[in-house]
Amino acid sequence: MAAYQLYAFWRSSATYRVRVALALKGLTAEERIIDLDAGDQRGEEFLKINPLGAIPALIVPGQAPLTQSLAILEYLDEIVPDPRLLPADPLGRARVRSIAAGLAADTHPLVVPRVRQYLTTTGGFDLADWRVWQTQWFTVGLQALEARLAAEAGTGAYCHGESVTIADILLTSVVAVMRVFKISVADIPTIDRIVALCETHEAFARAAPFKQPGAPAA
């Protein structure tokens, strides 16, 4: 198997997603730490890997770096089809990708370090304002997802049916980073149930932020 490298940080929600997918597929990667608190992601060296200055980046030997967690998850699902992380039918795939994108595109990008940096300098936010902002977008994103999961026939033991998909990986990745920031959202019983089930899998349990190198004590 190729010797992958993964540019990573202990609490990064998007890195968590790739850790889980690699483990589910039986793949391993050597992690190279990009310290988001020290600004490594904006350093000249890393900007050559990803000009957007965001982790994760997966290095497949001999290839250009792979970036963006959802693109990496789709890639891993294509090169190692078992266990599959997307349903077989196009409508099911669309539902899973929609749930994943609702978190990856409409929730998480609002609470990342570069947005915090802007709002707490140029934007005039103090840390209490930032916390209200963080809480707002986690709440909006998860309550909207809860409404879908509770209403839609596609929901099963997992977000979609009876096996882990990319939607579950995204959901647990968002909950994982909320825990790091000690933010909780009330009245999301379907989400709570699905996350608890996912975390019975070793691939999820071992990807937890506080178990990674460089993490502080929980």
Added chain:
Amino acid sequence: MAAYQLYAFWRSSATYRVRVALALKGLTAEERIIDLDAGDQRGEEFLKINPLGAIPALIVPGQAPLTQSLAILEYLDEIVPDPRLLPADPLGRARVRSIAAGLAADTHPLVVPRVRQYLTTTGGFDLADWRVWQTQWFTVGLQALEARLAAEAGTGAYCHGESVTIADILLTSVVAVMRVFKISVADIPTIDRIVALCETHEAFARAAPFKQPGAPAA
């Protein structure tokens, strides 16, 4: 062919993407206008379609609504494979999905109406602050993409190779909404060249915001 319905708004960047993909695939959809300025997206009726309160939503008769533009584009590419909007090889597909996600996830969600509403009320931004914020994220996103497109061997006449992919649809959708807001980004010659080429296709030209029902004079 099924009678699709598309929940849409004239200037919506994410709606534009679906308009282009439908046209490239030879499909049509009846548009149902969700007036983002009037807050229709937060109305009780539309929240049943998408609890996140975001357009587009594509209605396939007899099915749950399809939401999230990237999920819809992947769906359309699966059910109507010709012309294909993703490359055949997994690394190429990963590159195209990464370019698309860099815009759909890390650029556009920062400048949507619900973020404007928060920042100009709770956040204390005036309209000049909002404009600086908008300009900041369009600039960061497009300059990072320009760096990739200029450096990577995969770039061709289009973002990836010699035919239109999902990456081009995302790129033109972001440029289209920048024009609506009269925001421009300097020194992106590769992007300017690719957008100009895309706009020679009727599918792109006809999806332009100012050509849609409900649009003001340009």
